[in-house]
Amino acid sequence: MKYAPIPTADQLSQLASELGGKSTVRFVRRFQGGLGCTSDLLEIHRAISGTELVVLRRYGDWYGDDESTDEVARREAAALIAANAGGVTVPQLIWSDRAGTFDETAVVISFIDGEPYFSPGDPHDWIEQLVRAMVSVHEVPVTADLRPVLLDHRRQLSDQLAESEPSERFTENSLGVPLWELRRKLIEADDSTETVFLHSDLWPGNTLWRDEQLVGVIDWEDAGFGDPSVDVAYCANELRYLGWDGLADRFIAEYRSKTGRSLDSLPLWTVSGLVRPLPDIARWMPSWTAMGLDVDADSIRANWNRVAEQAIAEQV
Secondary structure (H helix, E strand, O other): OOOOOOOOHHHHHHHHHHHOOOEEEEEEEEEOOOOOEEEEEEEEEEOOOEEEEEEEEEEOOOOOOOOOHHHHHHHHHHHHHHHHHOOOOOOOEEEEOOOOOOOOOEEEEEOOOOEOOOOOOOHHHHHHHHHHHHHHHHOOOOOOOOHHHOEEHHHHHHHHHOOOOOOHHHHOOOOHHHHHHHHHHHHHHOOOOOOEEEOOOOOHHHEEEEOOEEEEEOOOOOOEEEOOHHHHHHHHHHHHHOOOHHHHHHHHHHHHHHHOOOOOOHHHHHHHHHHOOOOOHHHHHHHHHHOOOOOOHHHHHHHHHHHHHHHHHHOO
8 A cells, every 4th residue: 555645734734724613733643554545633623613533535546547536535425424324333524625635635534433343352242243334334225316426336247247358367366267257157147136335345444443342434435336245245255364254154144134135146246355356365465464463465365265265166
């Protein structure tokens, strides 16, 4: 991850002017981790309302040529507004950069006092809270005005089906082509129609906890809509990459129990999740280690290989 520069004094002064209320803004610290966005903690002081902490998010070039960072920022902003209105505990959108205050596309959101939590005293309660958070996300209405700015996961399937052959990122991994072929087979057989609001990257690293309680869901730049299995499979995959297969199985079972959904498309979205880090899952390592996870590239690769081989074997 290539971080954006620390905000300059002039940029912070301009931000204070745009926020109004005779504000002053001070840089506090940088949050480590994240692959597509630089997040900095700022302190805003207003003459009337006092001091508050906020988070400045600036979007980098992780997204490649397929979409602009402006689109990513609009998507996260719209998702935060919708999730807040739907009762999900998420940061509130405070400001979007329309004046070019920063060199990067930027937004300011409220600060939630919490941290990712990977060593729960009660793993079953931890899983249950993760499931409740995901269920609350899936209950947010997908309105007509929201759809154009969100990722349409079914349209992505159509785009993938149109690919005539696997790209280089598949061919560079020994399991890449078998996964590409399996994904194609599962897309052709998929007949799911249920559509829900999706986070698209909901795993423990994108949740905040305080005193063993989940207090926020963050990082909404990939928010979308589609089959609920998108989120369930992605979170379960991430747990398995960390070697927590039992917790992944419990997560899926708890979600099914709470929602009554059969998750018939889970194999498809498990494979779709597996191909996201290709050609090498180790490229996600900087984010994980920055969060304090004690992992190494060899173990993560071994776990990814195991999950991929199992997914392929189950569909033979």
